[in-house]
Amino acid sequence: MNKPDSVHPTLCDQAHVTRTTSAGWMLQRLACMNETRMQSRLKAHGLKMDHFIVLMALTEKEGASQTEIGEGLRLAGYTVSRVLDALEKQGLVKRKQDEQSRRTHRVFLTDEGRGLMPSIFGIVGEQNKELLDKLSLEDQGEFLRLLTLLTKVTGPGTN
Amino acid sequence: MNKPDSVHPTLCDQAHVTRTTSAGWMLQRLACMNETRMQSRLKAHGLKMDHFIVLMALTEKEGASQTEIGEGLRLAGYTVSRVLDALEKQGLVKRKQDEQSRRTHRVFLTDEGRGLMPSIFGIVGEQNKELLDKLSLEDQGEFLRLLTLLTKVTGPGTN
DNA sequence: TATTGTTATACTCTATAACTATA
DNA sequence: TATAGTTATAGAGTATAACAATA
Numbered sequence: 001m002n003k004p005d006s007v008h009p010t011l012c013d014q015a016h017v018t019r020t021t022s023a024g025w026m027l028q029r030l031a032c033m034n035e036t037r038m039q040s041r042l043k044a045h046g047l048k049m050d051h052f053i054v055l056m057a058l059t060e061k062e063g064a065s066q067t068e069i070g071e072g073l074r075l076a077g078y079t080v081s082r083v084l085d086a087l088e089k090q091g092l093v094k095r096k097q098d099e100q101s102r103r104t105h106r107v108f109l110t111d112e113g114r115g116l117m118p119s120i121f122g123i124v125g126e127q128n129k130e131l132l133d134k135l136s137l138e139d140q141g142e143f144l145r146l147l148t149l150l151t152k153v154t155g156p157g158t159n
Numbered sequence: 160m161n162k163p164d165s166v167h168p169t170l171c172d173q174a175h176v177t178r179t180t181s182a183g184w185m186l187q188r189l190a191c192m193n194e195t196r197m198q199s200r201l202k203a204h205g206l207k208m209d210h211f212i213v214l215m216a217l218t219e220k221e222g223a224s225q226t227e228i229g230e231g232l233r234l235a236g237y238t239v240s241r242v243l244d245a246l247e248k249q250g251l252v253k254r255k256q257d258e259q260s261r262r263t264h265r266v267f268l269t270d271e272g273r274g275l276m277p278s279i280f281g282i283v284g285e286q287n288k289e290l291l292d293k294l295s296l297e298d299q300g301e302f303l304r305l306l307t308l309l310t311k312v313t314g315p316g317t318n
Numbered sequence: 319t320a321t322t323g324t325t326a327t328a329c330t331c332t333a334t335a336a337c338t339a340t341a
Numbered sequence: 342t343a344t345a346g347t348t349a350t351a352g353a354g355t356a357t358a359a360c361a362a363t364a
Contacts, residue, residue, distance in 0.1 A: 011218055011273060011276055012218060012219055012220075012221070014218075014276070014280055015215055015218035015219040015276070015280075016219050018215065018280055018283050019215060019219065021303065022283055022287055023287050023290055023291055023299075023302060023303055023306060024193055024197060024283065024286050024287050024290050025283075026303075026306040026307065026309075026310045027186075027189065027190050027193055027290070027306060028190055028193065028194060029310050030186065030190075030306065030309055030310050031186050031187055031189075031190030031191075032190075034183055034186055034187065035187060038183060056174055056177065056178060059170055059171060059173075059174035060171055060174040060175050060178065061171075062171070065345080065346095066345070066346065067344090067345065067346085076332080076333075077345080077346065077347085078332090078333085078334095078346090078347075078348080079331090079332085080346090081346065081347055081348085082347095082348095085347095101340080101341070101344095101345085102339080102340060102341090103338095103339060103340040103341070103344070103345045103346070104340095104344090104345055104346080105345080105346075114170060117170055117173070117174070121173055121174075121177055124177050124181055124183065124184075127183050128181055128182050128183050131182055131183050131186070131309075132182055132309075134308055134309055135305065135308060135309065139305055139308070140182075142301060142305060143182060143302075143305045143309075144180065144182055144185075146294065146298055146301065146302045146305070147182060147185040147186060147189065148185065149293055149294060149298070150185075150189050150290075150291075150293055150294065150302075151185045151188050151189050209354095224322080224323095225322075225323065226321085226322065226323085235355080235356075236322080236323065236324085237323090237324075237325080237355090237356085237357095238354090238355080239323090240323065240324060240325085241324095244324095260321095260322085260363080260364070261362080261363060261364090262321070262322045262323070262362060262363040262364070263321090263322060263323080263363095264322080264323075
């Protein structure tokens, strides 16, 4: 009422352009769909996202302490505790006392956990294939290259 | 113990390769960092992510019904209800009865809500700038192009 | 009977911090 | 006193479905 009509369309256009050309917006959309899809894949193995990433971390670095796991994955200590409780109950990992210090636990995959990993890798492969499906092979490589650049230099801790 | 040592390194290597070359893994990492950053930007305006995307949707399509908002943003009906409660309490939007049907509400920005949008656009701009900062200008365009391809064809509903 | 929107409820996640046992 | 890990608890977010009012 107290503004000329011409003001409104501009705001609307700005919103449209912002949504349709914003890297962040598209990134979140894509990641959200990707996560939902991955969750349903993991569900078939009785795993949640947190379980999956902890298993991956342990496969890469067996005998990691809980603190190390948390730091690498940016998970809170209490989250690591609970995820390991669940994984231990499923017989996929086991905690052992560190030989040096009796307050740190070193975590290992069980044989069963190790036996599970190949199918987990399979899932990741399917997931990535599906994610990149819409792109030409060349563009797929390009997307990977850019993602690598964008995620590499990130934190102060090189990692 | 009951497996030869040579088996283990292979699994470990596979995990490492999987993590460092997986588009999905990097995508989730990047999106998570991006979301955290955006949340803290929005916090300065007393907004949460849901509030922000609903405001964007309304700016683009004032007078949308709650169902339409929910469909466009993939938010559950009860979420839309509650977000609108909050935004209405902040004086940023208002619900009006539809003229045709007395059970659908049409939602509009208030003048105050409209006044807020320019700074919201500003935030989005900063956010995207920061997100793409590590890439050359050319690569930034390339990343946008690929994201557009990846998010466009998605669902059965064209949208 | 189906739709729009609201509300109650339960469940999961996350965050804070208190706590135990070490060092 | 600081660290590793656990646990209790509160708060936020999400999901289910019951509900009121329309159509």
